Amino acid sequence: MAWNWLGFGLVLGAQMVALPAFAADLDTIRDRGHLVVAVREGWRPLSFRQSDGTLAGLEIDIARGLAAEIFADPGAVVFEVVPNPDRLPAVLDDRVDVAIAGLTLTPGRQRLVTFSPPYYLDGAGVLVRDPRFRSLNDLRQRRLGLLQGSSTVAVVRHLLPQVMLTPLASYQEALSRLSSGQIDGFAGDVTVLTGWQHDHSGYYLVPSLMSTEPLAIALPKGTQYTELRALVSETVNTWHHSGWLEERATFWGLP
Numbered sequence: 001m002a003w004n005w006l007g008f009g010l011v012l013g014a015q016m017v018a019l020p021a022f023a024a025d026l027d028t029i030r031d032r033g034h035l036v037v038a039v040r041e042g043w044r045p046l047s048f049r050q051s052d053g054t055l056a057g058l059e060i061d062i063a064r065g066l067a068a069e070i071f072a073d074p075g076a077v078v079f080e081v082v083p084n085p086d087r088l089p090a091v092l093d094d095r096v097d098v099a100i101a102g103l104t105l106t107p108g109r110q111r112l113v114t115f116s117p118p119y120y121l122d123g124a125g126v127l128v129r130d131p132r133f134r135s136l137n138d139l140r141q142r143r144l145g146l147l148q149g150s151s152t153v154a155v156v157r158h159l160l161p162q163v164m165l166t167p168l169a170s171y172q173e174a175l176s177r178l179s180s181g182q183i184d185g186f187a188g189d190v191t192v193l194t195g196w197q198h199d200h201s202g203y204y205l206v207p208s209l210m211s212t213e214p215l216a217i218a219l220p221k222g223t224q225y226t227e228l229r230a231l232v233s234e235t236v237n238t239w240h241h242s243g244w245l246e247e248r249a250t251f252w253g254l255p
Helices: 026-032 058-071 084-092 152-159 171-180 190-199 223-242 244-251
Strands: 035-039 077-081 120-122 124-128 143-147 164-168 185-189 213-215
Touching (some): 026 058, 026 223, 035 058, 120 190, 124 152, 124 190, 143 152, 143 171, 152 164, 152 185, 164 171, 185 190
Parallel strands (some): 143 164
Antiparallel strands (some): 120 213
């Protein structure tokens, strides 16, 4: 699917075990023999559990790719599954080496942690059931659902001032209302909406983004982590140039 980035230019492109986890410099990580990574679960196609319980998704591939770069072994990684509110604290409290957990690179977060170059460009998109909606303009004066209090509300009001907004309490309510025809579309993160498409047939993404939010790997600040940060940044840049990140994103159905 070809995306209209609305003028924004950016190059896109293990099973959890009970082990102690402490952030460390690169030499200590190498001596330890594995990388400790904070991830989410239940966020298809970025990071989710398959039917056999193993973790999979784009962010899991990235974590394994880092392990392969450090140890020449993609299996040398321990996943620490964390809820959304604990993604940054896991790094700040030295519970993990890095976090690859759907974190958008923002100025506020950059004051707390260091970020790698972005590995994927997320953003606000619209999911519909009627394939005739082929552009954002087609949704003018239509009923569009959004999560109550979401930052997407301001974006939609700016780009589609004539749309009829329907605030919703959860993604589940959004899916229910969209499937029953009570709303014509739902605006949310493209990565989440892509997961819906994987799990439910008959839904379509409007091929335009209303906003852009770069996802990046979070690492701890401090001079002792300089070598680790350099390795991660160089690796992500190499993946962009080689096309590996784009290939993995396409594999997981991400636009």
